[in-house]
Amino acid sequence: MEKAEKKWRWGFHRWIVLALIILNVVAVNLYAPVQPHIQVAAENIITEPLFTLPVIGDFYLTNSLIATILMYIVIILIALAVRNSWKKNPVAPKGIAGVFEMLVDMIYNMTETTAGKYAAKVFPWFASIVIVLLFANLMKLIPGFESIGVLRHSEHGYEIQALGNGTWSTLLNKEAHNGGYTLVPFLRGVSTDLNFTTALALIAVVMIQVIGVQANGVRYFEKFINVRNIFKKPLFGVIDFIVGLLELISEFAKILSFTFRLFGNMFSGMVLLAVVGVMIPVFLPSGLMLFEVFIGVIQALVFGMLTMVFMAQATQGHGAEEEQK
Amino acid sequence: MEKLGFNLGFLLVQIIAFLITVVVLRAWVFIPLQGSLKKRSETIEKGLEDARIAAEARENAEKEAAEILAEAQASAAQVIRDAKEKAELAARDVKANVDAEIAKSRKDALVDIEHERERVLGEIRNNVASLAIAAAQKLVGEALDEKRQHELVAEFFSGIKDGKVSILEGSKVAGENAEVMSALPLTEDEQKIIKGEMLNRLGEKAEVAFNVDPNILGGLVVRVGDKVVDGSVAGQIQNLRSSLE
Amino acid sequence: MSGDIVMAAKMIGAGLAMIGALGGGIGVGLSVQGAVQGMARNPDTYGNLLSSMILGIAFSEAIAIYCLVIAFLMLFVV
Numbered sequence: 001m002e003k004a005e006k007k008w009r010w011g012f013h014r015w016i017v018l019a020l021i022i023l024n025v026v027a028v029n030l031y032a033p034v035q036p037h038i039q040v041a042a043e044n045i046i047t048e049p050l051f052t053l054p055v056i057g058d059f060y061l062t063n064s065l066i067a068t069i070l071m072y073i074v075i076i077l078i079a080l081a082v083r084n085s086w087k088k089n090p091v092a093p094k095g096i097a098g099v100f101e102m103l104v105d106m107i108y109n110m111t112e113t114t115a116g117k118y119a120a121k122v123f124p125w126f127a128s129i130v131i132v133l134l135f136a137n138l139m140k141l142i143p144g145f146e147s148i149g150v151l152r153h154s155e156h157g158y159e160i161q162a163l164g165n166g167t168w169s170t171l172l173n174k175e176a177h178n179g180g181y182t183l184v185p186f187l188r189g190v191s192t193d194l195n196f197t198t199a200l201a202l203i204a205v206v207m208i209q210v211i212g213v214q215a216n217g218v219r220y221f222e223k224f225i226n227v228r229n230i231f232k233k234p235l236f237g238v239i240d241f242i243v244g245l246l247e248l249i250s251e252f253a254k255i256l257s258f259t260f261r262l263f264g265n266m267f268s269g270m271v272l273l274a275v276v277g278v279m280i281p282v283f284l285p286s287g288l289m290l291f292e293v294f295i296g297v298i299q300a301l302v303f304g305m306l307t308m309v310f311m312a313q314a315t316q317g318h319g320a321e322e323e324q325k
Numbered sequence: 326m327e328k329l330g331f332n333l334g335f336l337l338v339q340i341i342a343f344l345i346t347v348v349v350l351r352a353w354v355f356i357p358l359q360g361s362l363k364k365r366s367e368t369i370e371k372g373l374e375d376a377r378i379a380a381e382a383r384e385n386a387e388k389e390a391a392e393i394l395a396e397a398q399a400s401a402a403q404v405i406r407d408a409k410e411k412a413e414l415a416a417r418d419v420k421a422n423v424d425a426e427i428a429k430s431r432k433d434a435l436v437d438i439e440h441e442r443e444r445v446l447g448e449i450r451n452n453v454a455s456l457a458i459a460a461a462q463k464l465v466g467e468a469l470d471e472k473r474q475h476e477l478v479a480e481f482f483s484g485i486k487d488g489k490v491s492i493l494e495g496s497k498v499a500g501e502n503a504e505v506m507s508a509l510p511l512t513e514d515e516q517k518i519i520k521g522e523m524l525n526r527l528g529e530k531a532e533v534a535f536n537v538d539p540n541i542l543g544g545l546v547v548r549v550g551d552k553v554v555d556g557s558v559a560g561q562i563q564n565l566r567s568s569l570e
Numbered sequence: 571m572s573g574d575i576v577m578a579a580k581m582i583g584a585g586l587a588m589i590g591a592l593g594g595g596i597g598v599g600l601s602v603q604g605a606v607q608g609m610a611r612n613p614d615t616y617g618n619l620l621s622s623m624i625l626g627i628a629f630s631e632a633i634a635i636y637c638l639v640i641a642f643l644m645l646f647v648v
Binding site for chain 3: 260306
Binding site for chain 1: 328329330331332333334335338339340342343344347349350353354355357358359362
């Protein structure tokens with residue numbers, strides 16, 4: 001009896017998918033997707049700067065800034081919910097707290113196996129980066145991101161058509177000959193903004209150094225400016241010194257690497273979705289969406305895990321301890 | 326840089342926002358969750374410990390049960406063994422009794438058979454004597470009277486001549502136990518004569534046993550102690566054969 | 571006219587930049603091969619190998635991603 005019901009359910013889902021595909025075809029024929037204007041920098045929603053600071057310069061309200069603020073508000077609200085849920089039921093948290101607990105447990109175990117006794121110091125950064133990036137990467141897949149915004153005059157714009165009473169309009173896939181419109185979305189994927197990824201990379205690399213100093217004291221910097229052997233064994237000392245300089249460069253390379261790995265993955269995902277969505281608007285973007293979910297989770301884990309591994313490496317002493325062995 | 330969207334202000338905003346989030350997450354999520362995780366792992370460990378203790382207790386109980394069972398089995402085996410032994414003992418007793426009875430009855434039967442044999446041989450002796458006399462009469466004619474012939478035959482078998490044991494004359498025998506062997510069973514009169522003669526020679530305390538052995542053909546063989554007086558026909562024939570050779 | 575030439579150069583440059591993704595692809599394939607062989611020989615190390623493999627993939631994929639970023643810069647920024 002139950003088996004038959006299950007079979008019926010499967011058929012039900014299949015028909016839902018088929019109906020959605022047909023709806024998709026109809027919708028695409030009614031309003032064809034428009035190639036969005038792709039640019040690396042976040043778009044300004046208001047053309048005038050909000051305020052101008054003396055050193056920093058003009059400050060615009062960009063769409064990724066709105067998305068960032070929204071994301072942090074969501075994260076902090078969820079943290080509050082977890083805290084309340086934990087206070088209510090510390091033994092077996094339910095709902096979102098249970099999910100968070102599972103995640104935190106997993107991340108903590110991972111940290112402990114790699115970082116050992118410095119796990120308590122490394123863990124908050126690792127976990128924060130993973131959680132923030134999970135939200136940042138997955139929020140951009142919510143419908144409405146990068147598709148709802150303000151219209152702006154442009155040289156290579158598209159014609160528009162009013163919807164309803166004229167408050168809302170839609171772009172048409174028809175190039176306007178003189179002065180069409182382009183869309184500036186309200187929300188844009190947080191991690192497709194270089195400022196966000198750079199900020200995270202800077203924090204990660206700075207915290208790697210901080211944890212290294214906490215673990216090894218001032219000796220940590222011997223790793224970079226290695227003059228210990230330069231008088232005892234001149235040749236190898238010089239080589240050590242150069243290796244130390246390379247380490248210093250590699251720290252800056254880490255910033256670049258962190259920044260552009262995350263940005264490249266997310267931005268390429270955005271471009272891919274936009275381009276494929278215009279070219280083959282039916283069915284294929286669904287698969288790409290799933291792939292983007294995967295990529296987003298993997299990149300969040302990779303960013304966090306790399307931070308954690310580098311921090312663990314920084315806690316392990318460099319040359320001095322090796323020589324003592 | 327402008328086209329990449331880098332902006333120091335945004336960068337600072339992002340950094341500060343992220344740091345705020347880290348602090349908030351640490352305070353609201355990580356520390357409580359780590360605490361609860363630690364507590365839970367402790368609880369789980371305690372539970373495991375309890376389970377281990379319970380398992381140990383169960384193991385002990387099982388061991389005791391096994392011991393009790395083993396004891397019971399051992400005692401049962403003991404009981405069975407005892408019972409078997411007793412049964413075997415009883416069986417052996419019964420068998421021994423039966424064997425003894427069988428032996429006794431066999432001995433009785435043997436004695437009976439011996440008596441019967443002697444009786445039959447005694448009867449045969451008379452017949453043999455009559456037949457021998459009849460045959461001799463046929464051969465020799467009626468030279469001898471029948472009474473004389475009977476006496477001769479009796480003498481042949483018993484070795485008693487004129488109320489005396491002929492073979493014992495002239496021979497010196499001494500000892501306590503005498504054994505007299507004849508070819509056919511002797512009559513009671515003859516036995517009395519021989520016994521009296523033997524007692525005369527050996528003394529009042531001597532014992533005389535009578536045996537029958539047809540192989541000696543006739544006459545008597547007397548064995549006293551380690552001395553044998555051979556008055557048998559077979560012995561005489563043997564003597565004759567050895568002297569002829 | 572000159573704008574069209576610049577546009578064509580941008581496209582060609584982006585395409586050329588993506589050649590670098592070759593190395594990243596080879597690197598990802600090699601690391602996955604090594605990890606899967608290790609898992610097949612010793613299934614107990616599955617978890618460790620998986621995390622190491624993802625880290626290695628991230629490193630080698632980063633090269634391809636840099637190429638992609640350069641291509642994007644050529645297409646959309648310059």
